[in-house]
Amino acid sequence: xxxxxxxxxxxxxxxxxxxxxxxxxxxxxxxxxxxxxxxxxxxxxxxxxxxxxxxxxxxxxxxxxxxxxxxxxxxxxxxxxxxxxxxxxxxxxxxxxxxxxxxxxxxxxxxxxxxxxxxxxxxxxxxxxxxxxxxxxxxxxxxxxxxxxxxxxxxxxxxxxxxxxxxxxxxxxxxxxxxxxxxxxxxxxxxxxxxxxxxxxxxxxxxxxxxxxxxxxxxxxxxxxxxxxxxxxxxxxxxxxxxxxxxxxxxxxxxxxxxxxxxxxxxxxxxxxxxxxxxxxxxxxxxxxxxxxxxxxxxxxxxxxxxxxxxxxxxxxxxxxxxxxxxxxxxxxxxxxxxxxxxxxxxxxxxxxxxxxxxxxxxxxxxxxxxxxxxxxxxxxxxxxxxxxxxxxxxxxxxxxxxxxxxxxxxxxxxxxxxxxxxxxxxxxxxxxxxxxxxxxxxxxxxxxxxxxxxxxxxxxxxxxxxxxxxxxxxxxxxxxxx
Amino acid sequence: xxxxxxxxxxxxxxxxxxxxxxxxxxxxxxxxxxxxxxxxxxxxxxxxxxxxxxxxxxxxxxxxxxxxxxxxxxxxxxxxxxxxxxxxxxxxxxxxxxxxxxxxxxxxxxxxxxxxxxxxxxxxxxxxxxxxxxxxxxxxxxxxxxxxxxxxxxxxxxxxxxxxxxxxxxxxxxxxxxxxxxxxxxxxxxxxxxxxxxxxxxxxxxxxxxxxxxxxxxxxxxxxxxxxxxxxxxxxxxxxxxxxxxxxxxxxxxxxxxxxxxxxxxxxxxxxxxxxxxxxxxxxxxxxxxxxxxxxxxxxxxxxxxxxxxxxxxxxxxxxxxxxxxxxxxxxxxxxxxxxxxxxxxxxxxxxxxxxxxxxxxxxxxxxxxxxxxxxxxxxxxxxxxxxxxxxxxxxxxxxxxxxxxxxxxxxxxxxxxxxxxxxxxxxxxxxxxxxxxxxxxxxxxxxxxxxxxxxxxxxxxxxxxxxxxxxxxxxxxxxxxx
Numbered sequence: 001x002x003x004x005x006x007x008x009x010x011x012x013x014x015x016x017x018x019x020x021x022x023x024x025x026x027x028x029x030x031x032x033x034x035x036x037x038x039x040x041x042x043x044x045x046x047x048x049x050x051x052x053x054x055x056x057x058x059x060x061x062x063x064x065x066x067x068x069x070x071x072x073x074x075x076x077x078x079x080x081x082x083x084x085x086x087x088x089x090x091x092x093x094x095x096x097x098x099x100x101x102x103x104x105x106x107x108x109x110x111x112x113x114x115x116x117x118x119x120x121x122x123x124x125x126x127x128x129x130x131x132x133x134x135x136x137x138x139x140x141x142x143x144x145x146x147x148x149x150x151x152x153x154x155x156x157x158x159x160x161x162x163x164x165x166x167x168x169x170x171x172x173x174x175x176x177x178x179x180x181x182x183x184x185x186x187x188x189x190x191x192x193x194x195x196x197x198x199x200x201x202x203x204x205x206x207x208x209x210x211x212x213x214x215x216x217x218x219x220x221x222x223x224x225x226x227x228x229x230x231x232x233x234x235x236x237x238x239x240x241x242x243x244x245x246x247x248x249x250x251x252x253x254x255x256x257x258x259x260x261x262x263x264x265x266x267x268x269x270x271x272x273x274x275x276x277x278x279x280x281x282x283x284x285x286x287x288x289x290x291x292x293x294x295x296x297x298x299x300x301x302x303x304x305x306x307x308x309x310x311x312x313x314x315x316x317x318x319x320x321x322x323x324x325x326x327x328x329x330x331x332x333x334x335x336x337x338x339x340x341x342x343x344x345x346x347x348x349x350x351x352x353x354x355x356x357x358x359x360x361x362x363x364x365x366x367x368x369x370x371x372x373x374x375x376x377x378x379x380x381x382x383x384x385x386x387x388x389x390x391x392x393x394x395x396x397x398x399x400x401x402x403x404x405x406x407x408x409x410x411x412x413x414x415x416x417x418x419x420x421x422x423x424x425x426x427x428x429x430x431x432x433x434x435x436x437x438x439x440x441x442x443x444x445x446x447x448x449x450x451x452x453x454x455x456x457x458x459x460x461x462x463x464x465x466x467x468x469x470x471x472x473x474x475x476x477x478x479x480x481x482x483x
Numbered sequence: 484x485x486x487x488x489x490x491x492x493x494x495x496x497x498x499x500x501x502x503x504x505x506x507x508x509x510x511x512x513x514x515x516x517x518x519x520x521x522x523x524x525x526x527x528x529x530x531x532x533x534x535x536x537x538x539x540x541x542x543x544x545x546x547x548x549x550x551x552x553x554x555x556x557x558x559x560x561x562x563x564x565x566x567x568x569x570x571x572x573x574x575x576x577x578x579x580x581x582x583x584x585x586x587x588x589x590x591x592x593x594x595x596x597x598x599x600x601x602x603x604x605x606x607x608x609x610x611x612x613x614x615x616x617x618x619x620x621x622x623x624x625x626x627x628x629x630x631x632x633x634x635x636x637x638x639x640x641x642x643x644x645x646x647x648x649x650x651x652x653x654x655x656x657x658x659x660x661x662x663x664x665x666x667x668x669x670x671x672x673x674x675x676x677x678x679x680x681x682x683x684x685x686x687x688x689x690x691x692x693x694x695x696x697x698x699x700x701x702x703x704x705x706x707x708x709x710x711x712x713x714x715x716x717x718x719x720x721x722x723x724x725x726x727x728x729x730x731x732x733x734x735x736x737x738x739x740x741x742x743x744x745x746x747x748x749x750x751x752x753x754x755x756x757x758x759x760x761x762x763x764x765x766x767x768x769x770x771x772x773x774x775x776x777x778x779x780x781x782x783x784x785x786x787x788x789x790x791x792x793x794x795x796x797x798x799x800x801x802x803x804x805x806x807x808x809x810x811x812x813x814x815x816x817x818x819x820x821x822x823x824x825x826x827x828x829x830x831x832x833x834x835x836x837x838x839x840x841x842x843x844x845x846x847x848x849x850x851x852x853x854x855x856x857x858x859x860x861x862x863x864x865x866x867x868x869x870x871x872x873x874x875x876x877x878x879x880x881x882x883x884x885x886x887x888x889x890x891x892x893x894x895x896x897x898x899x900x901x902x903x904x905x906x907x908x909x910x911x912x913x914x915x916x917x918x919x920x921x922x923x924x925x926x927x928x929x930x931x932x933x934x935x936x937x938x939x940x941x942x943x944x945x946x947x948x949x950x951x952x953x954x955x956x957x958x959x960x961x962x963x964x965x966x
Contacts, residue, residue, distance in 0.1 A: 036603070037564065037603075037606055038561060041558075042557070043555070043607055044554055046553065046554045046622070049553050049554045050553070052555075053553065069532075069533075070532050070533070071526070071527055071528055071529045072527040072535075072645065073519070073526050074521045074524035074525070075524075075558075075596075075627055076521045076629070076642075076643070081520065093587070094586065094587050096585070097582045097585040097594070098582060098585065099580045099581060100582075100584060101580070101581040103578060103579075103580075103631030103633065104631075110584075111521065113558075120519070120520075123520055124517075124519075124526055144627065146558065148585045148587075150586065159559075160558050162555065
């Protein structure tokens, strides 16, 4: 729990003392979410949900611009459908919630609450697809899913989470792989440009790929404690599900071929990544492009006479800014002390605070304070709009550049096993050689808790030796401890 | 199943022959939705989902403008929470789906998949609310809910449906009632202005009100078969749930008071009402303000030379219209015969079709066809944009006025029991007197299948006699058979 000090100044745990507790404190102090009475589930509170809505709006548009259409499929999946793809059911059955009673009766066939929707969607696709003309089929849905979680953490690991899941069918392998990679790129642009989180794109190892996929592509982000967060994935499913669900199309020559498929998703987990990338010991820090409130105005007065001067002027300022397009602006008219208001909005991560008192009104100027750097400056009313636009862009860029510099600084090229262990222990990302041997991958994980996050696309071929076994390797891959 | 005739002209069942089958045919022909392999559940296909997205976008904005904030609460409700409000659990327990296994184990406490979220939300509200300053609390969520359905019909009655549910807490009864009525008015404006469905607003009788509510306000719409559809409801919950969930606030004088609450919702069922209000024997008819595609252009050519002339001109026309703000416009470049394209887009209810051939291009004119009336007209390219704007507005108004005239024509003032039975049998709405006696209400339902749809706000007080019992009554109320 947060310690409550006088004047409502909540003292967050410091990152250096307990990163995990700090994370929980930030969420509580910004009032983003809380644990529900249902074990592992969370309540996303209005301020947290507003961030998700902003994310949804942008990503939904990007997905639609890539010719994908939204639809909606049932929450409940007949157990027999889930079992159709062998690896898929093995991967998910330990996590599913099962409905056995409904409408006052015991069901003859149980239903699984969707942990992901490949099976229920592909049953439909098998009926929708007849000929090559029906391809590509490009579908997305925004939905809730349930994966039973024993060690829940708000946003990062919750039994129920919100996400979008895309599902496509193509006429050949090449086109399917192109789509899987295209979606990864759309996620990358979205996450880097809006969430200001730099990511490393790559391919998952065999043991880390999605249950039922041919290849899984992933975006890995570095949190401030040096651990990795898998922030979005895109799967080339090959023909695995098409064969299990009989998704076939008639080709021009009359022959039947199984479709080639992809699926890809991004969830509320991403908000956990957003928090852990930018926030500080004071609380949440939000990139302007996703902030529900970009600018908070704190009016300052002591006497009633001052208030009478300040109020109408602030109203004018807000109207002027809104007219010019700065709509995410709010004034804190509450009766708290200005200092308390500063702390309150800092904890909520609002990018810019404007302080306006009676003297400022007289001088036609005001104080602007940046949440990211804490820097204050005086700004004339005449140049206020332009300055705010500049600052919002600058904060967005600064957050990204800072996170990128941190990621680069803490990503180590490693050649020896002892250095590997040391760098992982120090909370770094490690780029090292590996012989593509799953047994070695397991040993590394057991000894260091580090997993293969991905085989980065950016790594060039080079000859090297597996950091653990000494066997030959052609490419460095990314290891880290992960959420 | 639809009969397939040559040239892909699907023959829908006529309304006069079988209204229920016609409804199913319209949905299939427009490709809006289909039954899922999960009994009672539906798959909302892209075109149907696009209508829901348009509805969501408008309604979400209206809800937010009334100071309500979105949030998200868990899908799963501990059984003991559901049981806290006695009438509520009685109302919903026959319909719920129950999760008894999860994470590979039998659960010690079962979870109910939300049929509505009063209980899970009010448990949180009881923790969030302390003093009068925390009120009013105004929350909405967009979610899926499950109510086990034995006689499913696409959109109208499905085991899973999508909706928004609003939940508010107020300091006194008057303010809560005001909010419940405000939300009903917001729904009314939305449904009349966007869905072009005229509705009758009123209060439910005691036996028809929401399980756990003090008063239920409702909007009732007339379908083309004269049956009523309850299209949205808003409940004044009084203090029932506040007492069950201990939602108390400290008043200025230090005393504790239970909160006064409301809840209100609108679901995908509304799409069923949209279909049944405006569509005809050819297929779907959509009001322009909610149509995913407002204008479809069908290019016409015979020779390749013609095609070379028509193609670039159509591209220019589309660009011009989009630049001016008509974004929901599409060109059917498929290789079908123009006649097939006409049928295809008519079945999908696109409000305006533009036909453009090489002669039209030469004359700088084109043919515009209205989906609602079937009327065609020639329009000069110079006035195209203005004419389209006029037609879109006119179609929107015409659909509403037509439905309103139909509703008025089929709403009968009835004084005698024999006339009552006759008018109900003929598929009319009946305005008649009733003595507020639940036993009589039951008898009427048993003998005629008609229920009290609402006590309309618009009905003035007048002295009369109950149409069944002859006992004195002060107000006419609305009876009808209903979906």
